[in-house]
Every structure is written in C-alpha cells, then in structure tokens.
Amino acid sequence: MKGKKIQLVIATANLLPGGAERVLSFLATEIDKEQFEVTIVVFGHERDVSYDLKGVNTVFFGRDRVMHGIFDFLKFLKRHKPDIVLTAIGHLNTLAAYASWFFPKTKFVAREVNVLSVLDTFTDRKLNYLKLFTKNRFRFFDAIICQSDDMKEDLKKSYSFNYDKMVVINNPITDGFKVKEQLPPMKPVALITVGRLAKEKGYDRLLNVLSRLDLPFHYTMIGRGPEKENIFRLIDDYKLGDKITHIEYTAEIPDYLRKSHIYLQGAYVEGFPNAVIESASVGTPVLAFDAPGGINEIIEDGINGYRVFSAEDYLKTLKSICLDYTFVPELVSASVNKKYNKDIIIQRFEALFLKLCTVNDG
Template sequence: MKILVLANFGMGLYNFRKELLKELIKHNNEVYISLPNDDEYVPKLKNLGSKFVETHLDRRGTNPIKDLKLLLNYIKILTRIKPDVVLTYTIKPNVYGGLACRITKTPYITNITGLGTSIENKGIIQKITLRLYKAGLKKASCIFFQNETNLKFFCEKNMVNSKARVVPGSGVNLNHHPLEEYPSENESNNFLFIGRMMKDKGIEELLKAAKIVKEKYFNTQFDLIGGCEEDYYQQLAELNKSGIINYHSQQNDVHSFIKNSHATILPSYHEGTANVLLESASSGRPVLASRVPGCIETFDEDVSGLGFEVRNVDSLVEAIIKFINLPYSQKKAMGIAGRKKMEKEYDRRIVINAYLEEINNLVGRNEYEFIRENC
C-alpha cells in the first residue's frame, strides 16, 4: 500500500511522528514524505525508509498565487504516486492537500495540530482561512483533533462533516524521555523555555518576567532554546549579554536541557497539544504553562504543574515566584506526578494506534495490529 504524508516542517514530522512512520514502513508500505527540499530533516526521514517528494511550500506566507501553485503541485504529486491514503498535518497541507485529495478522489486523514494565528486572530484572514479549511476538510475520512476545545470550535463553525476524534496531541515517547533524577536542592532554580522565538509563543511576556524575577532572585536561571522566527535577535542578544537569560538558539538535543532544568515554562497563546510540556513532564519536570487549550490538559494544577493567565506578565511572574518558593520535596513530587500522567494519558502508542485503526477502516481489513510495547 502507498501512503503519502503531507507536512510543512521536517523537524515536527521526525521528532513527533517518526514512530508512526516506522510502524507503517515496517508493514512493507511505501511511505512518501512531501516537504520542501531545503529541509534539514529530509535525510533523517529518508533514513527511516520513507521516500522523499519535493514540495515548494511557504509555511507562513499568504500569497494566493503561491498557494494555488501548492495546490496544483499536490494534485500533480497525487496523480503521479496514486497513494491509497494521505495523511496531512498543519494548516496548508490540511487545506490544500485536502482539496487536492478531493479533486483526485484520494482518501485522506487530517490532523488539526492547533488553530494557528490566522484562525486565533479575528478578522478577514480568519474568515478566509476558515472557508479554505472547510473546503479542505469536507471529504476527510477522519479528522484528528489534539484537544476538545479545537474540536468544539470547528463544530461550532460547521466545519466538521467527517468522522472526528480527539487524540492526546502527538503523544510522547516515554523511552526517549525517561524519568530523570531531579536536580540537586542546592542548585539554582533553572527554568527552561523550548519553542520558536515568536510573539504567539509568549516570548515577550517571558522576557519581561525574566527581568522582574532576576531582580529579586539572583540565583534563578532562564534557558531559552529555539530558532528566531520573528525580530527578537537584538533583544535576545542584549538580555543574554546582561545575564538575564541564556539563549541557546536551535538545538537538536533538547532532552539534556530538560534533564538539567527544575521546570519548563511555556507562555504560549495557543497550542494543539504542546509537545515540549509532554516531553518535560515525561522526564519528571514540573511545567508552568498558560491556561489555554493545548496546555491546560497536560498538567494538573498544583500537582504536576502551575498555570497562569495568558498574555499576562504579572500572572506569569506570580507563578514563577510561587514555584521558586515551593519546598524542594514538592517540586520533585510534581515531576513524578507529571511522569505518571504522561504514562497514563499521553503515551505515543495511543496516537499511533488511533492512526492504525483509521487506516484499517479505510482499507477494509485488519492490515495492522495495534502496538503494545513502548516505542
């Protein structure tokens, strides 16, 4: 069987979905990956056994001519490969890949990885995006949502005409992110942020909060990891030089940073399900996150993490200081509680089995057995 995967970014595909790809490849399927040619993760995905299809895609652009070219390119790819099923992730592959599948009458399964800025911000862009999304989702065999709030939003907008189900984000590989020993009580409080340096990730609130906290708690450390997608280079450099933060840019290995941290902070404005929170909790680290869908589900308040109000520096500062002043034993216990939550609710096998079940339904036979061992 031929399976085509449409995505816009190799890093997410490799880091969060390689176990699904490996499972599909293990069953002697031809798995094709559609990505831009300059994506650094293409060689890694090919090494898994997948076949690469070059696709020109502007992840954040809104040029209608380029988007029309993307649609035509997808139709060309589908016509050439003739896949039995297509898996789509993120907005543009979901929309234009879905439209291409409708035109070519190809079965497809869509994953709503989050609403995104174009939908979160009300206005003409939101209206256009919703219309396109509705067209792209119309004939999907199944639509996976990563939280109940996103599913409810799409239903209220009358955008769900297909089977829909909620999965726990991308899940977390419990073996790749094992429970780590908690850092020593005598060390400073090390907070970790992992994500793109952009407004919607709450980077502005985090930088302001770091300044305030460092004035009172000198032994507190803020480590930031991630590529800079918006114009924060100068600000990051200045704060790094002054010792307010430690900016490490993009890193291939985030687990070592998680291991050395006392807690992870994510002040994001919106998420599907925040992978960084899953990986941190799986490693036994408490999480501090904004109370928005995609974050609030990943921790239990005062048990495995602390929440704060989104876009609110004062609330973020309050949560950070509250955590700093917690007894060491309670911080450690929060990390262990987070690990247990991941084992029970967010094991990546849950997501993989959901895909295998839907593909089984599409092909009309039990092509795949559910996986029961850890990934």
C-alpha cells in the same frame, strides 16, 4: 485491505525542526509495518531533513513552497494511488482537500495543528483570494485529526462540515525523553522554554514575569523564529541578558529539560504543546498560563505543574515553587506517560486508518 498492506502517504511541506514535522516523522517510523507501507512525501528539500527516518521511503519534490509542488503532488497520487493520504498544516490541508476530488478511492485525512480562531489574532493576514477554499476545506476530508479537545471545539465553532469526521489524537511523547535520575542543584533555579520565537508563544509575558523575579535564576530559551529581534529587545529593556541563554537549535533537548527545574509555558494558544509533555516526561514540572490548545488536559495542578490565569499569579506561583520545590520527577513523568506514551498514540492512529480502510472496502 485483506491480504495486502495499506499504502499510507504522509505529506509534509518540509522536515525542518518543528512539532508537526517531528510527530509525522515519528508516526512514519513507528507505525506497524506489518500492516502499513509508508511513504513520506516532502514538498521541500532533502538538505533540510532534521529527523532520522530509519529507512522509511521518502520522496522529495525539492520545492521552496507548497504551491510550487501542486502538480508534483497530483502526479505522485495518480501514479501510486495510495489508500490513505495524511496531511498537516493549513495550506497543505487545503491542497489535499481539493486533490481529493480527483482520487475518490483514496481516503484523505487532515491533521490540524492549531486552535485556528485564536491563532488568527496573532497572524498578519494579507488579502487572501483563496479564503473561500480554505474555509470549506474540511468538508472534503474523510477524517480530521484534532490534537486537543480545545481544537475540536474550535473547529466546530469556526467551520461547517460533518463533525462526526473529527477524532482527537494527542501528540505522542517521542523517544529519548526518559525521566531524570536526580534533581539538579537549586542555585540558581534553572528555567527553560522550548519553542518557536513567535508572538503567540508569549515570550513577552514570560520576560515580564522574570524581570520581577527577585531570586537567583537562569533561563534557557531554545528555538528560532520571526520575533527574535523583538524578544531580544525586551531582554535588553528588562536587563536580563546575563540571566538568559538562547540556543537556536539543538538535538539535545531532552538533556536540557532534565537539567532544568521548571518549564515556563507562556503561549497564548497552542495546538497540543510537544515541549510541555516532553518536559513533564523527563520529570521537569510545567508552569503554564492557561490557554486554549491542550494545557487544561495536560497540567495536573501540584502533580506535574500548575496552570495560572494572570501574570501576577504566575509570578507568585513561580516564587513559591522556587522556595519550596516539592515535585517528584517520577510522579511528574508518570502523569503524562500514562496518557501520551507512544504506544497509546500510535495505536490510535492505526485504529483510525484501519477503520477508514474498512469503510473503503465496504
């Protein structure tokens, strides 16, 4: 790779609002352009772009599904012969794994986004004739990026491949999540959750807790997803409608987090929760149910939040925080920025890619 830039292709199904899409877009814009020539390949449509790509070369296939863009992807790789291809999310990782057979000089890197064995318990699985291909996909990658230690251990238990190919690279704190300058008034207590409205996100247990919280509060939910109808049915059942604001999408998430006192994390499983580190970054502590996917790596009890193990403990801890709020925004922010700031995380991506290309040269 001496004397020329490394040709890096970052492939994604779409650029709609989402954690994986945001991290990939951020990586494309922030990676060292003196060493890398980056192209984002999007299977979906240009109209769906939700992120500022700051002049990054972007190619759209205009397909509604990844399967419909298979030949577009193969033709693109044949034409451009990139040094590295980075993909994320299961079905696209599966496609890239088998595409690697036809491009032996290209290094293929998978970025996994979930603790798969746990996520499967929340997903309706239809008969899948490609299951064998999915099961074996990690064997064909040159590197597999895990977002958390939990994810790495889960892949070891669930899949058979060369585990030396795995590397843990957490999600970065992206731009805009600056620490709040002052604490907002505590009456009512401002609670917030940002995330997809899906079964695995645990809104059911958060709403159950809130239905028993006998203190003045207002809860803001930001996100959209397939469980919206069921979640709002629960809100009605618990008679919480006048205490909850729902926002499907906003570009002002940092401001909403700064105006909140406590972030409520209810998920049963995560990959590595962006919203949790972003909340802490602005100085808003997190009350989280223990769950696989990085929670145990992020939360420092009493410093940036608490990790609890039952609904009763969640309610008890939430009441305690509301009645005696001792968190210092600057300390909450420092606890995550020292580990997940963008410079640290981007350098880890760069180091991995440079190592792969060194192997390629050899």
